[in-house]
Amino acid sequence: MNENLRIAVVGATGVVGREVVSTLFDREVTAEQLTLLASERSAGEELDYGEETLEVEKVSAESFRGMGLVLLATPAEASRSLAHLAQSAGAWVVDVSSAFRAEGAVPLVLPGFNSELLEANFKGRLVALPSAVTTALACILEPLRQAFGVAQVQVTAMMGVSSAGNAGVRELEQQTAALLSGRDPEAHTFPQRVGFNLVPQVLPFLANSPWTEEEAGWTLECARLFAPRGEVPVVAGTAVQVPTFHGHGLSLHVRLKKPAPVDQARAALKGSPALKVLDSPGEKVYPMPSLVTADPTVHVGRLRSFPQSPEWLTLFATVDNAGRGAALNLVEAGLRLAARPS
Ligand SMILES: NC(=O)c1ccc[n+]([C@@H]2O[C@H](COP(=O)([O-])OP(=O)(O)OC[C@H]3O[C@@H](n4cnc5c(N)ncnc54)[C@H](OP(=O)(O)O)[C@@H]3O)[C@@H](O)[C@H]2O)c1
Missing domain, CATH: 3.40.50.720 (NAD(P)-binding Rossmann-like Domain)
Incomplete structure (x- = not known):
């Protein structure tokens, strides 16, 4: 340098x-x-x-x-x-x-x-x-796209309160302390109380739209990132503010362009240096926000598919929003x- x-x-x-x-x-x-x-x-x-x-x-x-x-x-x-x-x-x-x-x-x-x-x-x-969620999505989708093609992605992003910066962290601390003391806390940074709750709204809703700015961002940013590859997966989902501090969890349903046995999908994900595959559920090994903090890789695991629809792959992922994201x-x-x- x-x-x-x-x-x-x-x-x-x-x-x-x-x-x-x-x-x-x-x-x-x-x-x-x-x-x-x-x-x-x-x-x-x-x-x-x-x-x-x-x-x-x-x-x-x-x-x-x-x-x-x-x-x-x-x-x-x-x-x-x-x-x-x-x-x-x-x-x-x-x-x-x-x-x-x-x-x-x-x-x-x-x-x-x-x-x-x-x-x-x-x-x-x-x-x-791109946003932290789009960062994670792109890291996960690219190896799957290269191996099988990706047609569509449905995502539920469970976003820790640090996604809203210092104010988000303070609000969860204050709400948790208030609730544990039997007081009813007010919501300022978030649209509803996030302490001991789940809020299916991250950032404001777009004008005349059922989608929030956060959710619309994933669709638009993935389109911009993948367009030069000639293959834009349809990305849509729900952003949920959850009462954890750091790390986002993503529940993903990915429709591939051809059926892929889970072993092959796992091998494709393992081949990417941007990812760490944690997928031994029998040993209680899977991605969790508590494991991903300060890790420069996106964690993926809980890989599954249904025999009736072998082109759909289900998985869970986590990303360190402020670091990796x-x-x-x-x-x-x-x-x-x-x-x-x-
Ligand atoms: N948090 C995440 O996970 C995440 C992930 C991806 C992208 N982002 C984006 O990253 C940006 C920062 O997010 P954050 O979570 O770090 O927020 P944050 O904790 O609220 O920090 C915001 C920072 O910006 C400064 N700031 C605010 N208004 C300013 C102004 N007018 N002029 C100069 N500095 C100003 C603040 O300074 P003071 O201390 O003086 O207020 C503070 O240092 C946001 O655009 C956010 O959307 C955040």
């Missing part, structure tokens, strides 16, 4: 931002190369960086001067203006929010899936990343962009 590269992480105090900072440390980025930014709410906060401590600054247009790379781990509204400012300052920009995922002119990149886009020519200096993509895409010849 170019030791003169200067990197700004915006949203450094968030669930994803903290993972980004720790991933950059693992990638041997020095403290001198790094500037940590957030809103004025957490300006002055200090974050550990190995043996050192870095102070978080309030972001402004001036913050991006001299930066080669800006990693945006901010809410979509903030990303929209910050991406513009950072590009104007001449930096490469990677955004993990939903702000640019639907914009055809902005490449939607999942490192390890379509990394070639990071070397291609495109207008602007901005790249968008966000921070790793941000850092990998960013460092590759920054390594492009100028």
Whole structure:
């Protein structure tokens, strides 16, 4: 890596931002190369960086001067203006929010899936990343597509509250404490109480639509990722907010283009470096959110099919939403962009 590269992480105090900072440390980025930014709410906060401590600054247009790379781990509204400012300052920009995922002119990149886009020519200096659920879906579907073709996917995503950032984590902590003390907690971040409950709504519903923004995002992002492969699986499902903190669980029904014995499907999934197959149910070995935290692979298991419909494959998967599903993509895409010849 170019030791003169200067990197700004915006949203450094968030669930994803903290993972980004720790991933950059693992990638041997020095403290001198790094500037940590957030809103004025957490300006002055200090974050550990190995043996050192870095102070978080309030972001402004001036913050991006001299930066080669800006990693945006901010809410979509903030990303929209910050991406513009950072590009104007001449930096490469990677955004993990939903702000640019639907914009055809902005490449939607999942490192390890379509990394070639990071070397291609495109207008602007901005790249968008898919959501954590789409990241997991693409990692699982690609080896199945290569082996058998994939026609359709039905997914139920059970999403831990850290998907809603620090506020989501705080809300589950407070609601759990209140409920255990016999008090009735209020819902602020989530549309309904999530403590000791399941909420079949993640993000607002689209206008005049039965689908939420989260669910519609999977369909759109999978279409963008798979279109260049000439084969777009129909992806639809339900996003459920569940009362766990970290990790998402995905219950998947995949209709393949040809019948596949479960052993062959398992072998195809085992061949992918993006996946870890945990599929010994008799020994109580299967994917669980508690196992996937800090793991860069997506876990898959509970593989089954019905003899009556051998083209349908049923499985369960988990993904570390803030790590594998966000921070790793941000850092990998960013460092590759920054390594492009100028
Ligand atoms: N959490 C996940 O699993 C996940 C997965 C994939 C993608 N994402 C996306 O990643 C982004 C960050 O999510 P998160 O979960 O890390 O949220 P979070 O915990 O709420 O953190 C948000 C971060 O953005 C900062 N921020 C908010 N408004 C800002 C502004 N106007 N200017 C500068 N900084 C601002 C916050 O700073 P303060 O501390 O000053 O408020 C904080 O550092 C979101 O777009 C989210 O959709 C999240």
